Amino acid sequence: MPDTKVSLLTAASALGMTDIVPVVQAGASKRASIAQVIDAAMTRIAGPTGVAGAYMTWQTLTANATGNLTVTPAVVMTTSSVPAGTYTFKYTIIYQSTATTTGVGFSVNHTGTTGRFASRWSFGSTGGAAATGISDQISIVNAGQLMEQKSERVKATVSSSTAGVATINADQMAIMEGLIVVSTVGDLQLRHNSETAVSTSVMANSSLVLTKIA
Numbered sequence: 001m002p003d004t005k006v007s008l009l010t011a012a013s014a015l016g017m018t019d020i021v022p023v024v025q026a027g028a029s030k031r032a033s034i035a036q037v038i039d040a041a042m043t044r045i046a047g048p049t050g051v052a053g054a055y056m057t058w059q060t061l062t063a064n065a066t067g068n069l070t071v072t073p074a075v076v077m078t079t080s081s082v083p084a085g086t087y088t089f090k091y092t093i094i095y096q097s098t099a100t101t102t103g104v105g106f107s108v109n110h111t112g113t114t115g116r117f118a119s120r121w122s123f124g125s126t127g128g129a130a131a132t133g134i135s136d137q138i139s140i141v142n143a144g145q146l147m148e149q150k151s152e153r154v155k156a157t158v159s160s161s162t163a164g165v166a167t168i169n170a171d172q173m174a175i176m177e178g179l180i181v182v183s184t185v186g187d188l189q190l191r192h193n194s195e196t197a198v199s200t201s202v203m204a205n206s207s208l209v210l211t212k213i214a
Contacts, residue, residue, distance in 0.1 A: 045079070052082045052188070057210040065192070065206075067098075067199040073107055073158060073191035076202045079210060080187045082110065086214035091176040091190055093121075094203040096169055102198040103133060103162030106176050109155050112186025119178030122149040126166055133163030135172040155180070161195040171203065 012019070017035040024030070043053025047062050057079060065076040077091075095104055106121050126136040127146035139145050152159060165172055176190070188210065194200045 048076065049078045049080065052079045052210060055212050057208070059208040059210070061202070061204050061206045064204050065202040067201040068192055068194050069197055069199040071105075071161075071193050071195070071197075073105065073156075073193040075109075075189045076192045077190040077206070077208060078187050079189075079208065081185055082112070082182055082188045082210070083185045084182050085212045086179070086181050087188075088179050088211050088213055089177065089188065090209045091121075091206065092208075093174040093176060093190075093206045094171050095174065095192070095200060095206075096171060096203060097165045097194075097198070097200040098168055099164070099196075099198045100134075100166065100168055101164045101196075102200060103135070103164050103195040104174075104200045105150075105158035105161035105193045105195065106174060107152065107156055107158045107191045108176065108178060108180070109189040109191060110180060110182060110186050111189070113183040114155060114186075115181035115183055117155045117178070117180050118151075118153050119155075119176060120149050120151045121174050121176035122147050123162065123172065123174045124148075134166060135162060135164070135174070136166040137170065137172050138166070156189075156191065158191075158193060161193065163195065 015034050019034050020031045023032045041055045043057045045059040050059060059079055068074045108119050123135045125146050125148045126132045126134045128141060131146060131148050136145060192202050
């Protein structure tokens with residue numbers, strides 16, 4: 001078959017993961033699948049620890065983290081070797097508490113040198129007209145319930161924890177998101193603490209999406 005310019009080829013329909021695209025690798029023309037291209041830009045980590053990718057990293061806990069019954073933060077997820085750059089992060093956290101009167105705290109740390117940092121974690125609460133600090137994963141009020149949040153501008157900091165949960169030993173969801181400017185390589189850590197000396201736990205399937213934007 002004679003050579004044809006790529007620009008003159010018939011336009012493809014919806015791409016599949018096994019479709020082939022041309023690439024130049026070490027000066028040689030080769031082929032790669034769409035799945036290979038995606039994998040080159042995205043790193044998937046299964047478990048509490050793993051090495052960050054160059055651009056986008058997806059990480060998921062494969063088992064429940066050890067319960068924490070102290071107010072001292074413990075690391076529940078580590079994404080190691082995060083290099084210099086500007087990143088956005090989003091943790092989708094599933095957690096449980098063994099007492100309705102015991103809440104949780106979450107924070108994000110980076111063990112290297114960092115510049116600008118801002119984070120916010122949010123949760124649906126029992127509050128209607130006013131904040132309660134009590135997480136509620138089932139909204140039974142037609143008018144809806146409040147989304148409450150905790151914000152920080154300093155890494156590895158928990159200025160305050162929540163006040164409790166509506167239901168013990170049941171899944172609650174929190175979203176931790178933010179931006180961090182990394183100057184020197186280090187480990188990104190999700191940290192969790194209890195509000196009081198009662199056990200709370202981060203559960204399996206909690207996840208992270210880490211994206212390098214600059």
